Amino acid sequence: MRRTGRSTIRHVAEAAGVSTATVSRVFSGQRVRTDLADRVRSAAGELGYQPNSTAQGLVSGLTRTVGLVVPDVANPYFGEFIQVIAAEARRDDFRILVAEAPADKSNEFETCMDLNRHVDGVILIASRMTDDELVTLNSRVGNLVSVNRNTTELRVASVSADAFRSMSDLCAYLCRLGHENLVYLSGPASSWQNGQRWAAVQDAGGRSGVTVNWVPAGESIEDGYAATDAALSFKPTALLAFNDLLALGVMSRLNEIGLNIPVDISIAGTDDIPFARYVSPSLTTTTSPRSEVGLQAWSQLLALMAGTPLNEEVEMPIGKIIIRQSTGPAPSREPVDSN
Numbered sequence: 001m002r003r004t005g006r007s008t009i010r011h012v013a014e015a016a017g018v019s020t021a022t023v024s025r026v027f028s029g030q031r032v033r034t035d036l037a038d039r040v041r042s043a044a045g046e047l048g049y050q051p052n053s054t055a056q057g058l059v060s061g062l063t064r065t066v067g068l069v070v071p072d073v074a075n076p077y078f079g080e081f082i083q084v085i086a087a088e089a090r091r092d093d094f095r096i097l098v099a100e101a102p103a104d105k106s107n108e109f110e111t112c113m114d115l116n117r118h119v120d121g122v123i124l125i126a127s128r129m130t131d132d133e134l135v136t137l138n139s140r141v142g143n144l145v146s147v148n149r150n151t152t153e154l155r156v157a158s159v160s161a162d163a164f165r166s167m168s169d170l171c172a173y174l175c176r177l178g179h180e181n182l183v184y185l186s187g188p189a190s191s192w193q194n195g196q197r198w199a200a201v202q203d204a205g206g207r208s209g210v211t212v213n214w215v216p217a218g219e220s221i222e223d224g225y226a227a228t229d230a231a232l233s234f235k236p237t238a239l240l241a242f243n244d245l246l247a248l249g250v251m252s253r254l255n256e257i258g259l260n261i262p263v264d265i266s267i268a269g270t271d272d273i274p275f276a277r278y279v280s281p282s283l284t285t286t287t288s289p290r291s292e293v294g295l296q297a298w299s300q301l302l303a304l305m306a307g308t309p310l311n312e313e314v315e316m317p318i319g320k321i322i323i324r325q326s327t328g329p330a331p332s333r334e335p336v337d338s339n
Contacts, residue, residue: 007047015043016126024093067115067122085296128190142284157310163196166319167287171204178330179238185217187242219335224249239329262328281325
C-alpha cells in the first residue's frame with residue numbers, strides 16, 4: 001500500500017474504503033465508529049500520511065465551508081481565482097460558497113455578513129468597500145482574508161499582486177515605442193488596483209515627459225466600448241485599459257470606426273485573461289499571479305481558522321508584460337479621433 005510522493009486525505013480514504021469526510025473526522029477528533037477509525041488510522045500509517053496540522057487544530061462543529069466574495073463572477077479574471085481556491089478547498093476537505101457583490105450595487109459589506117452566517121471564514125477578492133467598513137467586517141467575521149486590496153494600516157490579513165509595478169513596466173514599454181500621448185481608461189473608482197494603475201501611469205508621465213490623461217470607464221466590455229470616443233478626444237497614440245475586458249470593448253469600437261490597430265493606435269490591457277490571446281489582433285497585456293495569490297490566500301485562511309492571528313499583508317511577485325499584436329510603434333502622423 002505504501003506509495004511514493006505525498007499522500008493526501010483522498011489516498012487514505014480510498015485505501016480505507018471510506019469518504020474523505022470520515023478521514024477528516026477521525027483526525028480532527030470527532031466521533032467515528034471504532035472499526036472505521038481503525039481502518040483510517042491503519043491506512044494512514046501504511047501510506048505515511050501526515051494529517052494537515054492546521055486542519056487538525058480546527059475545533060469540531062465547523063461547517064467546513066468557506067465563503068468567496070468577488071465583484072463579478074462573469075469576469076474570467078475572478079473565475080480563475082475561484083478555480084484555484086476551490087481546488088485547494090477540496091484538497092483540504094472544505095467546500096466553498098461563491099457570492100457576487102458588484103461594485104455598482106454597494107452591498108459588499110452586507111453580502112459578506114450574510115455569507116458569514118453559513119461559513120467558517122471568508123476570502124474577499126478585490127474589495128471595493130471603504131477602509132472603515134473593511135475594519136468593521138474584519139472584527140465581525142473573524143476569519144477574513146482580503147485579496148488585492150492594500151490593508152497595511154488596517155490590520156487585516158491580506159495578499160495582493162503589485163498592480164503599480166506591472167502597469168509601470170507596461171507604460172515604459174509603450175514609451176520605448178515612441179508613444180508620447182497616453183490615455184488610461186479607468187476602472188471603478190473604489191478599486192484599489194485601479195488607483196495603483198492610474199498612479200503608475202501618472203508616474204510614467206512625470207518621469208518620461210509624456211502626456212497622460214484619464215477617462216472614466218468601468219470594468220466590462222460594454223464599458224470599454226462606451227468610453228472609447230471620450231478617450232479618442234485626447235488624440236492619443238496609445239490606450240491603456242484598467243483590465244482586458246475594457247480593452248476588448250475598446251478594440252471593438254476602434255474597429256467599428258475604421259482605426260487600424262496598432263498602425264493608427266495601440267491598445268493594451270491588464271490581467272491576461274484567456275480571451276486576450278485569441279482576439280484579432282491579439283491583445284498586449286500583463287500577467288497577474290492569480291494562482292500564487294489564490295494559494296497564499298487559502299493558506300492564510302486555514303491559519304486563521306486554526307486560531308493563528310494574522311494581520312499582515314503579503315505581496316506577491318509582479319506580473320510580466322505579454323507583448324502581442326495590439327501594440328506597435330507610435331504613428332508618425334497626427335492620430336485621428338472618431339469624428
